[in-house]
Amino acid sequence: MLQALNDQGFLVTPGLFKQAEIIRLKLLHSKYYCPSCRKPVTLKAGSKYIAHFAHESTAICINHSEEEGLYHAQGKLQLYQWLLASRLVQHVQLECYFQIIKRRADLSFQLEGAKRVIEFQCAAISATEIITRTRDYQTIGIQPIWILGANQLKRVNSATILLSKTQEHYLQMNDYQGGAWLLFYCSNSKKMIKLNNTCLTGKQRTVGNLNVYSLYQTDISRLLQEKDTFLINEQWLYEKKRFRMATPSRLAKQDKQFQVWLYQSQLHRSVLSSWVGLPVKGQHLLNCSIWEWQARIYYDFFKRNKRFSLKQLQLYIQPFKRDKQQYLLLKAQSDPISEYLNYFLMLGQLVYQNSTYCWKGSIRTYKTLDVALRKDLQLCSLLNKALQEKICSHRLK
Template identity: 35%
Template sequence: MLTALREDGTLFQLLPRLSKDVLRKEKAGGHYYCPECKERVTMKIGMQRMEHFAHQAGSQCIESYERESSFHLNGKMQLYQWLKEQKLYPRLEPYYERLKQRPDISVDYSQQEYAIEYQCSPIPPQLMIKRTNTYRKNNIDCVWILGGNQLKRKSEKKVSLTQFDYLLLNKTPDGKWYLPYYCSNSHKFVFLTNIIPTSAKNALTQFSIFPIQNRSIQQILTHKMNEFLYAKEWRNEMRAQKLRMGMNSHSQIDYLKELYIHHLNISLLPIMIGLPINHAPFIETSPLIWQSYLFIDLFRNKKKDEIITFSEVYRCFMHRVQRGQINLRTLPLIENYSITVPLIEYLKLLVGIHVLEAINYNTFRLKADILIPDHVVSQQKQEEHFYKEFHQVIFRV
């Protein structure tokens, strides 16, 4: 915490930074209080960490639950200075009395008030959702930025995301997914863009890295993305996922049992199972698994020219959700959230790869019997032919 109230009620800020001698003199002048809970706080002037205010042990203030690391304090300071250098007038840790909330920074830009929350450690989902909804109801746009210390990059185009990371997932006006990070050690923004989950934890993404001095607030609020394809990477992820499940019988045991009951081999699933869709982040369960359940419950029982309706798809999907076999995500930054969206996208994709024919928005006809490969060589040949013909349809984000 970088702001506190003096005994006379005036606000004292630790930015711009002062010498330690000046701070010690200031500290000796009286007590300080949290602007939010009004409890006593202590000015910490150490050699290892940036100077800051801290609640005393046993405090019940929500601020005391989020112990700010040096990484967090330095990042907050850098973001504040970054906004000042753009001739804006940011406010450090302003307390909104009517909202009972205090963002890290607030700033007015282009006739809109923004609350900037720099989050370097997870907080309870209910708290994040409450903060977001309270800002939204009061016409304040909340910009959540994750600390770079939370980023878990696994390869050039692969990242591991936690449930908390997904809470902060957002979309551009043209419908592309992104997550912003800021690293106070390197002084750089890192944007994850065009995010497509491959499993509950892993996702394919494009990494964009920018020094803070090379980015304006306008560029952060309206980050531009290029179209990106993940054909090779997606195929490798799906193959690896099948291999892991096949070798480890304790992994996804209920799913594997269901495949066995219906005489399906995870290595020989139809090509229509395990495909990416734009709104896949709505569903926590791997596309390989939830699309397998749709195949088992609906598509495998249909023959050429038979009708499939969206209502059937939705009913089968939600039945698995209710049984706990498919898990959904909470995405509080996404307005007009509906689980129907990824299901509609999947049906449209099946139309695009010539599995279905659209009769109208809700009704589809199966164009041919769905083939199940009878051995690995046949499966590999089908897969090669399939991706060669349809990779532009499937992997365009």
């Protein structure tokens, strides 16, 4: 832990002190106590790690955790000082203990009248642990903010990262207007990294708008409220090209089933319609790739249902759905099926009237891969134009 209570009951944070002051504290042989369990702790300081306190016995504190690494401890102190420097933030606390839920948050503060906590997570933990800790805070009316250590950021390129199924539980979203986002922080470079408008392909690859900030060039309020325009970017076109040109080998069970379905339907991934594989918010709520469920809707459901209700389509896709209650950080839950239908509505492929969708388009595949790639670019351009017009219309209102 980075701070402890002294004999007078005041919190001491030696990691913020200069080396001479830390040496003086050690020479005084003062007694220190854990803020959570009030048991004795010992001041630890050295040249290779940040000054901190350690329990004299690891079994006595109900909130005890393994020793933090330098990267984590350094990051917590930096984020603490960053919050203190903000004019918008009040009542900043480092390692704040909540007795009612027996949790110790890395940081707590008040923003716009609401209590918030930050969990700076630099080590991999289970999805169950993420859900449990998040739910605990929410039971006392606190919405936690998870910031991952940049040591967990697996970057593919300027707009793509690899995101595991467990890490999907860190996705956060405040309202329906913006997409889900993730925060990372590097304590070595003092850089905050935010991935906005995350779009998952279904196989860990996640595309979005990746923004990097020097820590003191931004603030917590901006990071929480910032939104990027949701458009189909060039990186998504690259993902579609990868899908079309892939030669499936050593497929997982779900992918094998999709490959068999394509074969039985006399379809090949390289020449599927450009309407298959469009980025949507909420892909994490489906347990198959974006290519699979959209291909099934386009080539199976639409082909057999020229008129249908949203409920009918939701029932069709039900076997591929996950429990949305597992994603507690998404205050707004985008429905990926409705998002997908909106693309067709924007370009007149579908008409919606009296709670019923009417299919007006044609089901097609392409003759060659070159044609398919050209059609991908054309559809992307048309949809982005429609999306921008929709955004402008919304702003005028």
